Each structure stands twice: as structure tokens, then as C-alpha cells.
Amino acid sequence: MDINPMYNLLVVSTSTIYGSEFLSYIKEDFVDFIQSDELLFVPYASPSGISFDKYTAKVQYALADKNITVTGLHEYQNKKKAIQDAKAIFVGGGNTFLLLKTLYDLDLVHQLRSQVAKGIPYIGTSAGSNLTGLTIGTTNDMPIVYPPSFEALSLLPFNINPHYLDPDPNSTHKGETRETRIQEFHQFNSQPVLGLREGSWLKVSQGKITLEGSLSARLFQANAEAIELTPGLINF
Template structure:
């Protein structure tokens, strides 16, 4: 599997791990990776429905401490221009359906693909990482709005399942486990699905995908047993 050599993508399972602040667990690595003094933040996923302004304060504070300025895409009159002129882009988490619908409605999906193919750094967390996969068909989010498609940015040759959770052997709940859901996905879709646990992330550079963070990741392929992947370069 050949990835675009220009891609420079950081895809994190979550923005926040238990017991620490927004991006705390990843900020040093993200700063090293993004190599920029200015980030364009995309707040469209609106976690808990908060406003774009409110949401943008979170990455502004986290990156501000590293002397990196953050501008929300909504602060620009033209989102397409904002993306085309961005030094680096960070797409925050929240609701994947809302994020995708907004990006399609603003007609910036192709623009995002283009600038990332040209080598602009892309960082995503949660919903923003879902977008780096082929479709959003493995999001955990509730479908609170109807997007015109489930097609995502397709930087990666697989789907991501962020906030991946192992089945709880003690559960008495009969709702489906995450693994059951992903197996259902594979009855109707062929691409692999990478379950990224909270505290894990991918870095894509030089055509290679590296798994980083505190956990193994769980790789599901259609008609195969799921396997655990260790940190390091992934062999896709």
C-alpha cells in the first residue's frame, strides 16, 4: 500500500486523556510534528454543541503555551481561502456527522484534500481523525444531523475507530460492543478498521504510518481475526 509521500498527518484517538487537560498528553509531540507557529483550527464538530468561539479557546490555550497562535476557520470570511493559506490545520473532535456535514456544505472537502496532498500538516483528534480515513462509517457518534455522504478525506487506506474500547467481560448490557459493531461494518464494507485507544495516535510522514502513545491498537480486517499492533511503523 503506497501512501502519498507528501502527507504529514497526526491522527489522535482523543484530545484529552483521563485526569489531564486538553491536549496535555500529546502537546509536546504535536508541536514537534507540526513545525509551525500558526495553526488553523476547524471547530465544526462542536463537542456538546458549544460555539465555534468557545471551542477555539481550547486549542488556543494549549498551543499558545508553546508560542503557536491558533485561528478559528470561522474567523475568516472565506473558509476555502483560509484552508488554502493555512500553515497547518487542526480539526478538533466532537460530532463526526456535524463536522462532515459542515465541511460538505462549505464545499471545502476537496480543498482540504488538496492542501494536505501538497504537504500542509493536518492534525485531527477524534472526529477530526475519523475524517482521515476512507469513510466515517466507523464513528461512535450519534447521527444528530444528516450529511450528504459518509465519504471522508481518505488520506488513509482504512477507517479509524477512535476512542476504541475493549469489550467489558462483566457487562450485563445487551447493546453491541465496539468489536461487534466493527464486525458488522465488515459485512458491508471491505476496508480495514483501526481501533485507536485513548492516548494513542498515528503520525503519517514520508509515506509511513507510525503508531505512537501508550497502547497497542486493534486492527480489524474483513473476514480475519482482529490483531493487536504494537507501537512503531505499521505495515499496511
């Protein structure tokens, strides 16, 4: 698969793992990756309906000990210029449908693609990681709003399913498993889907994709058995 060698991405399943504070488990990798003391934060996924100001403040608080200044994209009147001038971009989690609709409504999708193509570091967690795929068709979120298109940034040649959960043989839940839902997706869509478990992330640099963290990821391809990818360089 071909990846633009200029892309610098951290595609993170979640901002918070069980028993940890917001961003704490990935903070060192986060800071090393952005290589900047300024960060542009995109708060439009609004988890739990949190305000843009409060969401941005949450990120600022988490990174305060690293002397990183965080500014929310919503604070700028000229948002395209803010993206153009950004030294590093962080797109936070929440509702993926809301995130993508807002970016389309503000006409910012192309600007984000263009900036990432210049090599500006991009970090996405949860909904922000969904945005790096071809479409948002494998998000876990409820469609609370309707974006004009499901097409995402298409930085990766596959879709992401963050927060991927394996079937629990002891569960009394009889609804669809995550794997079943992805199989349903492949009845109508051909692109691969990578299930990222909690605490896992992808690092994209110099045209290569590396699975980081201690857990494997689950790769789903149409008309094929799912396979486990161990941490390290991804080739398929």
C-alpha cells in the first residue's frame, strides 16, 4: 500500500485507557511526536456534549507540564489560516459524525488534507483517528447528525475501527459483536478495516506504518478471514 512519505501521523485508538488520566498513557510519545511547543486542537467531536472551550482546556491541562500551548481551532475567525499556520494538529475524540459534519460545514476538510500533506504532525484519537481513514463507515458512534459525505481525510488506504473489542465468551449480550458489524460493512464496501484495541496506535512516517503499543491489531479484509497484526511494521 502506498502512503505519502510526507505524512506524519499518530492514529490513536483512545485518549484514555482504564485507570489512567486523559492522555497520560501516551503523553511522552505525543510530545516527542509533535516536536513543538504549540498545538492546534480541533474540538468539534464534543464528547458528551462538552463545550469547545472546556474540551480545549482539558487538553491544555493534560499537556501543561510539557510547556505546550494549546489553542482551539474554534477560537480563530479565519480557521483555514489557523490550520495553514499550525505547527502540529490534534483532532480529539467524541462523535465522529459531528466532527466530520462540522469540518465539512466549515469547508476545512481540504485544508486539513493539504496541511498534513506538507508534513505537519497530525494526531487523532478515537473520532480523530477515524478521520484518517477512507471513510467514517466503521465508527462506533451514533449518527446524531448527518455529514454531507462519509468520506474522511483518506490519509490511510483503509478504515479505522477504534476501541476495537474482542467477543467476550462469558457475556450475556446477544447483540452484534464488533467483528460482525465490520463483516456487515464488507457486504457493501471493499476497503480493509483495522481494529485498534485500547492502548494501541499507528505511527505513520516516511511512507511506513508501524503498530505501536503492546497489543496486536485485527485486520479485516473483504472476502477473507480476519488476521492479527503484531506490533511493528505493517505490510499488507
